[in-house]
Amino acid sequence: MPDSPPTLLYCRCAYAQVVPSGVKNEVLQRLCDAGVNFETVSDLCEMAAHRDPRLAALSQCSSLRIAACYPRAVKGLFHQAGSPLSADAAILNMRNQSAEEIVGQMLGTVPVSSMEESQS
Amino acid sequence: MITHIHRPLRVVLYEGQGAIPLNAEARAKVMAALLDKGYAVTRAATGAPAMPHDDRNLLLLGSFPEQKAPEIEDAQGQIKIDTRDITGLAAEDIVSLVEKTRGDKPMNEPGKWKPWFPVIDYSRCTNCMQCLSFCLFDVYGVSEDNKIQVQNNDNCKTNCPACSRVCPEVAIMFPKYQAGPINGDEINEAEAGREKIKVDISSLLGGDIYSALKDRSAAAKSRFGKERSPDKALDERKKCLTKLVSDGFIPADVLASLPSPDEILRKAEVAKARAATALANIASQG
Numbered sequence: 296m297p298d299s300p301p302t303l304l305y306c307r308c309a310y311a312q313v314v315p316s317g318v319k320n321e322v323l324q325r326l327c328d329a330g331v332n333f334e335t336v337s338d339l340c341e342m343a344a345h346r347d348p349r350l351a352a353l354s355q356c357s358s359l360r361i362a363a364c365y366p367r368a369v370k371g372l373f374h375q376a377g378s379p380l381s382a383d384a385a386i387l388n389m390r391n392q393s394a395e396e397i398v399g400q401m402l403g404t405v406p407v408s409s410m411e412e413s414q415s
Numbered sequence: 416m417i418t419h420i421h422r423p424l425r426v427v428l429y430e431g432q433g434a435i436p437l438n439a440e441a442r443a444k445v446m447a448a449l450l451d452k453g454y455a456v457t458r459a460a461t462g463a464p465a466m467p468h469d470d471r472n473l474l475l476l477g478s479f480p481e482q483k484a485p486e487i488e489d490a491q492g493q494i495k496i497d498t499r500d501i502t503g504l505a506a507e508d509i510v511s512l513v514e515k516t517r518g519d520k521p522m523n524e525p526g527k528w529k530p531w532f533p534v535i536d537y538s539r540c541t542n543c544m545q546c547l548s549f550c551l552f553d554v555y556g557v558s559e560d561n562k563i564q565v566q567n568n569d570n571c572k573t574n575c576p577a578c579s580r581v582c583p584e585v586a587i588m589f590p591k592y593q594a595g596p597i598n599g600d601e602i603n604e605a606e607a608g609r610e611k612i613k614v615d616i617s618s619l620l621g622g623d624i625y626s627a628l629k630d631r632s633a634a635a636k637s638r639f640g641k642e643r644s645p646d647k648a649l650d651e652r653k654k655c656l657t658k659l660v661s662d663g664f665i666p667a668d669v670l671a672s673l674p675s676p677d678e679i680l681r682k683a684e685v686a687k688a689r690a691a692t693a694l695a696n697i698a699s700q701g
Contacts, residue, residue, distance in 0.1 A: 302466065307447070307450035307451065309450055309451050309453065309525040310525045310526075310528070310529055310530050310591075311529050311530070311591040313590075313591055313592075313593060313598070320443075320447065323443050323446060323447055324439070324440075324443045326458075327439045327440075327442040327443040327446065327458075328439045328443075330436075330439070330460065331458075331460075332457075332458055332459055332460055332461075333457075333458050334455070334457050334458075334466045335446060335450055335455060335456045335457070335458070336450075336455045337450050337451075337452075337453045337454060337455060337523075337525060338525065338530060340530035340590050340591060341523060341525075341528075341530045343530070343534075344530045344532055344568055344569075345523075347422070348469060349422070349455065349466070349469065352466050352467050352469060353466055355467070356466055356467075364590060364598070364599065365588075365590070365595075365598060365599035365600050365601070366599075367536055367588065367599040367600070367601065368534060368588050368590040368598065368599025369590075369599075371534040371535060371536050371537075371588055371590075371599065372534055372590065374537065375534050375535065375564075375565060390598075390600075391600075
């Protein structure tokens with residue numbers, strides 16, 4: 296288990312409607328219900344397209360847990376923007392996981408696999 | 416076309432000490448409304464630290480006692496911090512408040528542009544350079560260490576995932592695409608096989624649009640001599656590509672915006688030379 300609390304990041308995917316709105320709304324609502332601190336961005340793809348420096352700041356956060364889309368794509372977006380994610384980052388997929396499962400993994404009530412663990 | 420890189424504000428929904436927390440429903444509504452307008456929002460109370468700050472100005476939103484937002488300034492004097500009380504405001508009113516604070520500073524907004532560009536999965540990419548040869552719009556390039564990379568993503572044609580379909584390793588993703596594995600979904604062997612069949616279909620063109628065009632152009636030239644004209648070449652090119660369009664490989668509007676035949680042939684030579692040089696450099700280093 297990491298020593299420092301995880302940084303939670305929620306991507307709204309606002310620039311294209313490819314993430315089911317029901318899932319992304321429910322994930323946001325559940326994070327709000329939990330009363331935790333978290334970061335949100337309008338769209339990680341939009342940020343990567345512009346090599347947004349905020350991606351570098353996010354990639355350096357400890358134990359980053361990201362609610363976005365396919366892990367392969369999210370990892371590639373950060374890499375392509377020059378800010379590769381650290382191995383302890385975990386990516387939750389709002390395109391094919393339930394909101395309950397995602398938020399459980401973000402909040403640590405459900406076990407989550409980091410990229411490092413996923414690849415091992 | 417990417418024309419805007421402005422990020423004028425970092426919005427913080429502050430619910431920590433000295434502020435009155437919103438109820439969860441109101442919190443979600445205001446965050447969703449701001450995100451859908453293109454703002455990034457930090458929800459800050461007590462607990463885990465927020466993302467480190469950068470050089471953008473800060474807009475602190477909160478429900479404060481007596482509906483009076485405190486005046487705050489950056490201890491290091493580097494950024495401007497605005498504060499606004501949002502007590503009793505509906506989500507749309509809070510968005511209006513943020514927009515008013517932003518003023519006329521431009522920013523990126525959803526709905527005006529779709530972030531459409533290839534993302535390379537380097538865990539699968541073998542650096543074969545097929546994408547470099549295939550793309551007609553100079554999206555791809557070669558890095559200083561001779562690796563394929565996306566260099567001009569604003570040249571990419573929205574909704575065209577053709578390069579992904581011809582990638583033999585299924586290493587090119589378009590995250591905004593609907594279906595897998597192009598959207599980044601995990602790849603199983605059956606899917607990879609289907610993608611490779613698609614590549615085989617495109618080999619009807621000789622496996623490479625440029626080669627096919629060149630071969631057909633040469634054949635036409637030998638048959639028709641001086642009769643060969645740009646219009647005929649254009650017609651041939653469209654016939655070649657119509658197959659890809661009818662298969663759903665290339666959107667029709669992309670076909671309509673293709674460069675001229677001569678330009679395609681010139682680009683083909685340039686791309687092939689760049690790919691050959693990069694691969695030769697890697698071979699000589701190995």
